[in-house]
Amino acid sequence: MGRIVCCGLGPGDPDLISVRADREIRAAKHVAYFRKKGHPGQARTIVEGMLATDVSEYPMEYPLTTEMPFDDPEYARVLAAFYDQWAERLARLAREADVVVLCEGDPYFYGSFMHLHARLQNRAAIEVIAGIPGMVGCWNAVGQPIALGDDVTTVLMGTLPEEELERRARSSDALVIMKTGRNLDKIRRALEAAGRLDAAWLVERGTMRGERVARLANAEASDCPYFAIVLVHGRGRPAERAE
Structure with a gap:
């Protein structure tokens, strides 16, 4: 066998x-x-x-x-x-x-x-x-740590309802949002409403030929490919000291 x-x-x-x-x-x-x-x-x-x-x-x-x-x-x-x-x-x-x-x-x-x-x-x-995982290649492409200390990292799907994307963006530190593509405008609106848009990046084809890294606030949504991820870096919450 x-x-x-x-x-x-x-x-x-x-x-x-x-x-x-x-x-x-x-x-x-x-x-x-x-x-x-x-x-x-x-x-x-x-x-x-x-x-x-x-x-x-x-x-x-x-x-x-x-x-x-x-x-x-x-x-x-x-x-x-x-x-x-x-x-x-x-x-x-x-x-x-x-x-x-x-x-x-x-x-x-x-x-x-x-x-x-x-x-x-x-x-x-x-x-x-x-x-x-693809998201690891993407946050390395940005060149910044995705999370520090006690930051909470949340992985979301761009197919989620806009209200849920906004709610989770408010309650998490670092965010990885997959399945962007045609959902990009919805993701942008949710992050803006949550006050996280300025910290968001769009990485297309991370580590591949044609890689593109841009601030989400400035990115065009019309041609966003399937292999694209939105990243929101953590707030740098300091780790608690062990007693």
């Missing part, structure tokens, strides 16, 4: 892939990765030039992107069927040989592989190799 090895690829720069993941990727005979239809996929782009010449590739193309609302029951049904089919296919492949699955960032941190991970339990031997 082979293994299914999910390799975390880090934030985008191939130099930030771990030594262990690099070794598995270069030795792989079967490689699977997620992508949108008509696109090479960010995970596949990161490993360009690393794969063996005789590797078999399995692009897992999402059946839906934005053509159906997230809260539509049909959206959940179609995606569930997609993950079911690929879990079955990967489990069959792993009966004969190792299969490497590529995952941007860290697989256990909002990684799409987790939908397969749940379906593959007791069907295949699974290994997950940690990767540097």
